Amino acid sequence: MTRLSVDERPPLGLVRSSSLTDTVYKDMLRLIRDGSWAPRMRLPSEVELARHFGISRPIVRQALARLREDGLIQSRQGSGSFVCNIEREPQVQFPAIGSIADLESFLKFREGVEGEAAAMAAAACSDASLVKISAAAMRLEKTGELELLSENDFGFHLAIAESTNNPFYINTLKSLRDNIRTGIGLAWNFADLRGDFLSGIHEQHHAVVTAIKARDPSNARDAMRAHLSWERARLMGEAGEFLTHAGTSP
Amino acid sequence: MVALTKSNVASPKNCFDFRVGLEGEAAAAAARVRTAEDLALLARTLDEMEGLRTGGQLGLDEDFAFHLQVARASHNDYFVSALQSLRESIYDGMLLARTASYVVLEEKMAAINTQHRRVYEAIRDRNAEAARTAMRQHLLRCKKSTRHWYPTGNDLDRDLYDQAL
Numbered sequence: 001m002t003r004l005s006v007d008e009r010p011p012l013g014l015v016r017s018s019s020l021t022d023t024v025y026k027d028m029l030r031l032i033r034d035g036s037w038a039p040r041m042r043l044p045s046e047v048e049l050a051r052h053f054g055i056s057r058p059i060v061r062q063a064l065a066r067l068r069e070d071g072l073i074q075s076r077q078g079s080g081s082f083v084c085n086i087e088r089e090p091q092v093q094f095p096a097i098g099s100i101a102d103l104e105s106f107l108k109f110r111e112g113v114e115g116e117a118a119a120m121a122a123a124a125c126s127d128a129s130l131v132k133i134s135a136a137a138m139r140l141e142k143t144g145e146l147e148l149l150s151e152n153d154f155g156f157h158l159a160i161a162e163s164t165n166n167p168f169y170i171n172t173l174k175s176l177r178d179n180i181r182t183g184i185g186l187a188w189n190f191a192d193l194r195g196d197f198l199s200g201i202h203e204q205h206h207a208v209v210t211a212i213k214a215r216d217p218s219n220a221r222d223a224m225r226a227h228l229s230w231e232r233a234r235l236m237g238e239a240g241e242f243l244t245h246a247g248t249s250p
Numbered sequence: 251m252v253a254l255t256k257s258n259v260a261s262p263k264n265c266f267d268f269r270v271g272l273e274g275e276a277a278a279a280a281a282r283v284r285t286a287e288d289l290a291l292l293a294r295t296l297d298e299m300e301g302l303r304t305g306g307q308l309g310l311d312e313d314f315a316f317h318l319q320v321a322r323a324s325h326n327d328y329f330v331s332a333l334q335s336l337r338e339s340i341y342d343g344m345l346l347a348r349t350a351s352y353v354v355l356e357e358k359m360a361a362i363n364t365q366h367r368r369v370y371e372a373i374r375d376r377n378a379e380a381a382r383t384a385m386r387q388h389l390l391r392c393k394k395s396t397r398h399w400y401p402t403g404n405d406l407d408r409d410l411y412d413q414a415l
Binding site for chain 2: 071074076077084092093094095102105106108109111112113114115116117120164166167168169172
């Protein structure tokens with residue numbers, strides 16, 4: 001078949017609508033990405049959009065539906081469609097751990113947040129995420145040196161956060177990286193802590209993985225909370241001893 | 251440029267899901283360690299919001315103030331920093347919860363106040379479990395009222411909290 005010249009090509013309306021929707025959708029995506037359609041901005045009306053892109057309203061609606069599915073725009077009753085506030089990922093700032101008391105608060109905080117993340121993972125994470133979580137647990141089990149220990153422990157907890165597909169969990173964990181490493185580092189300073197502390201951690205991580213694999217949100221939550229509260233109890237216990245022996249009252 | 255996918259979206263749904271764990275824990279901690287002053291401040295934020303009953307005001311500042319005060323009452327700086335960092339997203343969610351359904355605003359506000367009061371009473375009574383449950387239920391109800399505006403598909407199919415209410 002010979003190619004049609006420019007003048008002979010069919011008018012737009014006759015082009016396959018799925019590829020046209022695709023094109024328009026990508027154009028709109030570009031407008032959102034480069035900020036021309038800014039967060040919280042109200043989109044032009046369907047009529048205006050149809051005119052601007054030179055397409056029919058049904059195509060506009062299809063493209064908008066895709067953006068809505070992506071979570072990039074949302075519609076409000078009677079007000080039209082708005083660009084979602086996505087210009088930056090949620091940034092969560094945390095104070096550094098400066099004392100044993102801070103460490104305790106920090107672990108209590110983690111209990112609430114990460115318990116919930118584990119439950120969400122159990123409920124809805126993909127099989128691919130599950131593989132990553134198991135792999136991260138195994139990687140930690142094979143680790144010996146301190147520097148890698150804290151990195152790989154963090155890696156396990158991060159894998160669970162990532163499996164939720166929720167940027168709030170993911171960014172919170174990432175923001176906690178330094179604090180988590182400080183915590184493990186501190187634990188390592190308490191001499192009696194190493195042997196069974198480590199095996200305790202492995203056992204508990206395993207319990208979390210098992211619950212997530214079993215798709216049991218309630219048990220996953222409990223297992224993660226138990227893990228973090230055990231860690232807290234050990235560290236507070238050891239910290240108390242450590243401070244007593246050092247001649248300071250806790 | 252960062253690729254935009256569902257997982258990058260700081261959507262109201264994601265924010266509420268995150269807050270359930272965070273603020274449930276903060277409320278439980280507040281129930282355990284709050285002082286009399288903390289409680290008095292919490293009562294005041296409650297009264298300020300209840301005082302907005304008529305006039306069509308949305309009470310976003312007052313609502314956020316209540317949640318922040320619960321976090322302060324936990325005496326745990328991590329809960330407080332988390333809430334403060336997420337302030338903008340939280341406001342987006344609060345606005346949507348009020349405007350995104352067919353329920354009349356006054357009824358919405360009344361429901362929010364009732365739920366806040368339940369949290370307050372559990373903290374007053376030093377009942378950590380009740381405080382956690384009351385806070386979780388409050389957030390899940392707010393999230394539920396924004397449901398019409400969720401992306402379709404997987405998010406709804408496998409929502410962990412579907413059975414929670």
